Amino acid sequence: MIDWGAFFVVAGASLLASTVVVSLYSLGLRLLTSAGRALVVDPASFTGAITVLTPKRAAKEAKRRRKSATANPLTAFQKRLALVGAYACFSVSVAAVLYGVYLIVPALHR
Amino acid sequence: MDLTLIVALVIALSLVFDFTNGFHDTANAMATPIATGAMRPKVAVGLAAVLNLVGAFLSTEVAKTVSGGIIREGNGGVQITPQIIFAGLIGAIVWNLITWLRGLPSSSSHALFGGLIGAAIIGIGVQSVDFGVVFAKVILPALIAPVTVGVVALIATRLAYFITRRDAGKADGRGGFRYAQIFSSSLVALAHGTNDAQKTMGVITLTLIAGGFQAVGSGPQWWVICTCALAIAIGTYTGGWRIILTMGRGPHRRQARPGLRRRDQHGRDHPRVQPPRLRALDNSGRLRLRHRVRPRPPRGDRALGHGRPDRTRLAADPARLRGHGRVRRRLHAARADRTRHRPGPRLGHRRSVVPAVAAHPHHPRQPARHR
Numbered sequence: 001m002i003d004w005g006a007f008f009v010v011a012g013a014s015l016l017a018s019t020v021v022v023s024l025y026s027l028g029l030r031l032l033t034s035a036g037r038a039l040v041v042d043p044a045s046f047t048g049a050i051t052v053l054t055p056k057r058a059a060k061e062a063k064r065r066r067k068s069a070t071a072n073p074l075t076a077f078q079k080r081l082a083l084v085g086a087y088a089c090f091s092v093s094v095a096a097v098l099y100g101v102y103l104i105v106p107a108l109h110r
Numbered sequence: 111m112d113l114t115l116i117v118a119l120v121i122a123l124s125l126v127f128d129f130t131n132g133f134h135d136t137a138n139a140m141a142t143p144i145a146t147g148a149m150r151p152k153v154a155v156g157l158a159a160v161l162n163l164v165g166a167f168l169s170t171e172v173a174k175t176v177s178g179g180i181i182r183e184g185n186g187g188v189q190i191t192p193q194i195i196f197a198g199l200i201g202a203i204v205w206n207l208i209t210w211l212r213g214l215p216s217s218s219s220h221a222l223f224g225g226l227i228g229a230a231i232i233g234i235g236v237q238s239v240d241f242g243v244v245f246a247k248v249i250l251p252a253l254i255a256p257v258t259v260g261v262v263a264l265i266a267t268r269l270a271y272f273i274t275r276r277d278a279g280k281a282d283g284r285g286g287f288r289y290a291q292i293f294s295s296s297l298v299a300l301a302h303g304t305n306d307a308q309k310t311m312g313v314i315t316l317t318l319i320a321g322g323f324q325a326v327g328s329g330p331q332w333w334v335i336c337t338c339a340l341a342i343a344i345g346t347y348t349g350g351w352r353i354i355l356t357m358g359r360g361p362h363r364r365q366a367r368p369g370l371r372r373r374d375q376h377g378r379d380h381p382r383v384q385p386p387r388l389r390a391l392d393n394s395g396r397l398r399l400r401h402r403v404r405p406r407p408p409r410g411d412r413a414l415g416h417g418r419p420d421r422t423r424l425a426a427d428p429a430r431l432r433g434h435g436r437v438r439r440r441l442h443a444a445r446a447d448r449t450r451h452r453p454g455p456r457l458g459h460r461r462s463v464v465p466a467v468a469a470h471p472h473h474p475r476q477p478a479r480h481r
Contacts, residue, residue, distance in 0.1 A: 003246065007250075007254055010258075011254075011258045011262075014258065014259070014262050015261075015262045015265065018262050018263070018265075018266045019262075019265060019266055019269055022266040022267075022269055022270050023269050023270075023273060025270075025287075025290050026269065026270045026273035026274050027273055028286075029273075029274055029284070029286045029287070030273055030274050032286070033274075033276070061285070094293075097293060097297065100297070101297075101300070104168060104169060104300075104301070104304055105168045105169060106168075106169050106171065107168070107169070
């Protein structure tokens with residue numbers, strides 16, 4: 001009567017998909033940081049919203065980013081490798097999201 | 111009344127419902143990226159409206175469930191009339207508007223289904239509703255979805271923190287999650303379009319089938335899809351403007367009104383009026399308003415009963431009791447009791463006052479940002 005199997009499939013699929021996408025994106029951020037290019041969002045570019053970073057804190061973050069760029073134990077080759085890995089992670093997670101969009105549009109796979 | 115007129119009325123009402131639905135649910139998709147500063151409010155709201163519009167065109171599966179599943183209509187079943195749908199819609203719209211006014215994040219779709227089911231029970235009878243389908247496709251998902259998604263989000267958040275952890279003082283790149291939020295909230299808006307616009311399409315299709323304007327079991331027509339998509343998109347945009355106006359005024363009440371000025375414990379004016387919701391846990395674990403936390407005398411003195419009115423001292427000096435009412439006396443007695451029976455300080459017990467709720471972004475005391 002009630003299709004419990006469907007619920008388990010949905011729960012499992014959402015767990016799998018979200019953990020994979022989140023892991024890939026986080027890994028991309030991690031590799032980007034290792035390569036010395038940590039993403040720091042400039043609060044000035046989001047003037048319409050709540051200021052999440054105070055100017056003091058933003059300066060701190062910028063300093064931190066410069067520091068991590070200079071004091072990096074990795075060699076130039078390893079940095080480049082990390083950068084390539086980061087972009088690979090980002091593209092795979094974007095591809096996963098696009099696949100999700102493809103799945104919810106029946107017109108595309110019929 | 112003329113059947114065509116009623117059908118037209120029901121279609122208009124459905125579009126109003128669709129509008130309130132979009133109006134109601136903009137916040138679900140776009141409040142988080144606006145609040146974290148991932149997107150500018152105007153951009154976020156425009157994007158939500160466009161994605162709702164696009165999403166409504168993507169698929170019509172949900173619409174078919176609504177128009178053909180829950181109530182047994184057509185040959186062999188019962189005859190559902192446009193009047194019943196009309197009544198159901200009115201109920202759903204009123205519920206939507208009230209929950210919107212009160213700021214409750216309630217489900218528009220379940221209000222719609224509830225209205226339709228109730229109207230069908232009164233108009234036709236209990237046998238008209240397929241309760242098996244209602245339970246399996248409406249009630250059960252509503253119960254299971256929050257739990258499942260909560261667990262999934264818990265695991266995913268833990269993973270994200272685990273992967274991006276670094277030593278304190280080093281850049282961890284977590285600011286980049288804000289870019290991902292643009293995509294995730296866009297997908298929420300898209301999914302809202304594919305899901306909720308279709309509920310209205312289903313209702314209009316059901317009306318057309320009931321009025322005999324459309325074949326039983328057929329899908330929604332193209333003009334139904336277009337008008338529904340437009341209605342939900344306009345509703346989303348309008349609802350979003352309210353968010354922008356709220357954000358423009360500031361996320362909290364910044365201006366101190368003269369009557370609300372508070373003093374800190376040393377009697378100075380507080381630099382900023384604290385948000386009224388901010389509460390603090392005192393060391394006994396009770397919730398107290400933060401500005402109520404008073405300085406205490408040193409512990410040794412308190413143990414001796416100094417610094418507080420003591421029942422024994424009050425009782426020993428009857429002159430001091432004169433002029434105090436019975437209520438006042440009781441109050442003193444209760445206070446003295448509390449002082450006397452307070453358990454001694456435990457080692458490792460936190461004495462500091464910590465905000466129980468997430469601290470306000472401008473509050474001087476900020477919780478640790480990195481875990």
